[in-house]
Amino acid sequence: MAVVQDLSLTLKAKFFRGLADTSRLALLEALRSGEKSVSELVADTGLSQPNASGHLACLKECGLVASRQEGRFVYYALADPRVEDVLRDAEGILADVAARVYACTRYQD
Structure with a gap:
């Protein structure tokens, strides 16, 4: 049973690490309003196109x-x-x- 719990915790931690990246989170936030092309996402987030x-x-x-x-455009949406x-x-x-999260010294950017 401990192995199953460990795998479950590992997957949850990996999921939240994915959300913890500000670039990925910015992209997800931009997609909340609907499907967008890469160029629209670049404009919305300020990220470079390759990034x-x-x-x-x-x-x-x-x-x-x-x-x-x-055509030559790729459109993304929340899955x-x-x-x-x-x-x-x-x-x-x-x-x-x-305010408490902001003041937390245990997690750094």
């Missing part, structure tokens, strides 16, 4: 975003509506604890 594309590939590989090709739920829930939690 955005690399992070989008990571998010796609992990199943958090989906893509579709239309699962629960990703939006996680982001919204995080905002709700932060509404109560933002």
Whole structure:
């Protein structure tokens, strides 16, 4: 049973590490309003095109975003509506604890 619990915790930690990257989180936030092309995501996030594309590939590989090709353009969207739920829930939690999270010295940028 401990092995199953360890795997579950490891997967959850990996999931949250993926969300902890500010570039990936910025891309997910930008996709909350709907499907966007890479160029739209670059404009929305301020990331470079290669940086955005690399992070989008990571998010796609992990199943958090989906893509579709239309001509020479690739469009991305949140792959699962629960990703939006996680982001919204995080905002709700932060509404109560933002000052404490900001002041926390144990987690650094």
